Amino acid sequence: MTFSREILGWYRRNKRSLPWRNTRDPYKIWLSEIMLQQTRVAQGLPYYQKFVERFPKVEDLANASEEEVLKLWQGLGYYSRARNLHAAAKTVAYGHQGRFPDTYDGLLKLPGVGDYTASAIASICFDRPEPVVDGNVYRVLSRFFGVTQPINATGGVKYFKTLAREVMDGDHIRDYNQGIMEFGAVQCTPKSPDCGVCPLRSGCVALQKNTIDSLPVKLAKTKVKTLYFNYLVPVSPEGKTWLRQRTGKGIWRNLWEFPLVETPKEALIDEVRGGLADFPQLGNAVNVYRYNENPIVHKLSHRHLHTVFWVVETHDGFEGGVSFDEADKYPVPVLIAEFLKTFKNSYF
DNA sequence: AACACGGGGGT
DNA sequence: ACCCCAGTGTT
Secondary structure (H helix, E strand, C coil), rough: CHHHHHHHHHHHHHHHHHHHHCCCCHHHHHHHHHHHCCCCCHHHHCCCCCCCCCCCCCHHHHHEEEEHHHHCCCCCCCCHHHHHHHHHHHHHHHHHCCCCCCCCCHCCCCCCCCCHHHHHHHHHHHHHCCCCHHHHHHHHHHHHHCCCCCCHHHHHHHHHHHHHHHHHHHHHHHHHHHHHHHHHHCCCCCCCHHHHHCCCCHHCCHHHHHHHHHHCCCCCCCCEEEEEEEEEECCCCCCCCCCCCCCCCCCCCCCCECCCCEECCCHHHHHHHHHHHHHHHHCCCEEECCCCCCCEEEEEECEEEEEEEEEHHHEECCCCCEHHHHCCCCCCCHHHHHHHHHHHHHHH
């Protein structure tokens, strides 16, 4: 029994029922693949349902505003995926007459579609014999074949791609690719895989050598930095506030937030008062006070954001003010969304 | 080659 | 606290 036959057999017996498993529509497959980049199925699933309902066809997505796309994406993270999704939808709808490319090379040209996603769409929708190599595949291959090359070094990436191509079943690529990923997600898990009932146990090098827990090998990632965020929460006499859109290329690009004062360490109230000068709309502040006693530590994969919200009550209204209910219509980071929820309940 | 980019869930 | 997740794009 070959590796690929075992994978196909296991997949037939164990595959989960997922909405994108019942279609070859490249729009739906593409949508699911973008959403599942660095994202668990359980987290992406409700977003997939929302997007398919609101945007049944790629033209619907192409014709939406970026604001709406980001709002629907809110909470899923890695927001460049949403911006690229929107851009790619426009390309497909208006540059390719609504048809997705049906080759690896063609798909790879779409923004947000890299090696993995191009291979996934080409194989699942068009039966192209392209191997997928995602986090699951790295784990399964490294363990079964006992590969100790780091999965996140240039040489390792090439090695695993070549190995994946050698052991795939090009005649059943659609099920094989989904099968090896599903096998990694369900059976060959990162922690405590149940090797006792694994159909591949007799041929698994790592199991034989007792190296399951040390595979795959991964180079250390860069360490987390701590940043100090001070959000100024304007409140006018009419109870309105003020949001602005983030620009540039850092985190949360194009999402909305309160005026932000970033400091090298935790700020004192006088520093925050000084920061008001950067925002002319807040020049008539009559009262500034700290909202949360202890900083909220919002954890991203590469940043810890120590955040304090400062309520800034003004004497007059300001240009561009919105009510706190209207604020919920804007795409905002989870950090801001959670603040809005508690603040509305406590302040008013 | 190294880093930026979110948020949630498991251990 | 650390790891991982159906990775991609930029520097």
